[in-house]
Amino acid sequence: MRYDKHILWACVAALVTGWVLTNDDGHCSGTVTRHSCNWTCMHLTLQWPGSFCIDINNKTSCKIPQTVQYWTIHGLWPIRTGHCCDCWPIYHSHLEEIEPELTKLWPSFIKGKHFFYFWKEEWIKHGTCAGCVEAMGSPLLYFQAAVKLRKLFDIDNILEKSGIKTSCEVSYKHDDIRGVLTPLLGQNYDLQCVTDSEGREAWIQLKIHLFRNQTLGCPKQEQEQKFDRLPWSNSTGHPCPKNSTIFYVPINYENPHEPCN
Missing domain, CATH: 3.90.730.10 (Ribonuclease T2-like)
Incomplete structure (x- = not known):
């Protein structure tokens, strides 16, 4: 997908202030929506x-x-x-x-x-x-x-x-x-x-x-x-369970999906 360069940089600039230009699928558009900057x-x-x-x-x-x-x-x-x-x-x-x-x-x-x-x-x-x-x-x-x-x-x-x-x-x-x-x-x-x-x-x-x-x-x-x-x-x-013990298994480079078998 190609973006208009002015909208692209507006998105980046708006990100810092907590506002982003997006459309309904989350991509850039001319619509201003609230961005998740308040975390x-x-x-x-x-x-x-x-x-x-x-x-x-x-x-x-x-x-x-x-x-x-x-x-x-x-x-x-x-x-x-x-x-x-x-x-x-x-x-x-x-x-x-x-x-x-x-x-x-x-x-x-x-x-x-x-x-x-x-x-x-x-x-x-x-x-x-x-x-x-x-x-x-x-x-x-x-x-x-x-x-x-x-x-x-x-x-x-x-x-x-x-x-x-x-x-x-x-x-x-x-x-x-x-x-x-x-x-x-x-x-x-x-x-x-x-x-x-x-x-x-x-x-x-x-x-x-x-x-x-x-x-x-x-x-x-x-x-x-x-x-x-x-x-x-x-x-x-x-x-990790508190009522049973936990294994810190070794790295098995040859058989990584079954490191203990």
């Missing part, structure tokens, strides 16, 4: 590669690169209602400055899907709403913010130092994991799991609650969000 909180969502392929729809489409050994970024997501702007384009050249870091910390695990197209989807779905905030007011700034936060919350180092290591034999109580993460994150996070073919509860995601100024915290009513349907999965992820 308060966001989630930095980290994902564990070892669990990623467990519940994926097409087992053959999943691949974990050998270079991936740590928690990666799934997204930086404003908690909002309403539509983000389709009119704020992102191009590969926008991210060239930080592409080496993004490739390491924000990879795609779907075969044949270039990393940039994963980043592009995240920008269109979430980044254009985050762009209402000056510190994330461009594709480059948004992705730089996510990388900075990922480095700040060094989950791999915290877990390793606390003795929580990947295993198919050893599992952990919910409170054991929270006891390790709470000194770093307070109560501002959620643990998300998926169930593998043997009934193991496998830890897959960590959602860290942040204010729009990128500091920890979020009003309670904002935190209580339903877990998202995992777009690549057969089912929704779910809160």
Whole structure:
């Protein structure tokens, strides 16, 4: 679809003030509608590669690169209602400055899907709403913010130092994991799991609650969000159970959809 250049830049400019020109299907037009700029909180969502392929729809489409050994970024997501702007384009050249870091910390695990197209989807779905905030007011700034936060919350180092290591034999109580993460994150996070073919509860995601100024915290009513349907999965992820143990499964590069079988 081609956009009139004047409408295109009007959309981008209007985004900063909270107003966007859209038509009924969310694309640019001459009609002014309210954009989702009045959000308060966001989630930095980290994902564990070892669990990623467990519940994926097409087992053959999943691949974990050998270079991936740590928690990666799934997204930086404003908690909002309403539509983000389709009119704020992102191009590969926008991210060239930080592409080496993004490739390491924000990879795609779907075969044949270039990393940039994963980043592009995240920008269109979430980044254009985050762009209402000056510190994330461009594709480059948004992705730089996510990388900075990922480095700040060094989950791999915290877990390793606390003795929580990947295993198919050893599992952990919910409170054991929270006891390790709470000194770093307070109560501002959620643990998300998926169930593998043997009934193991496998830890897959960590959602860290942040204010729009990128500091920890979020009003309670904002935190209580339903877990998202995992777009690549057969089912929704779910809160990690408190009444059974949780597996922090290893990354299995050869058989990623069944890391413990």
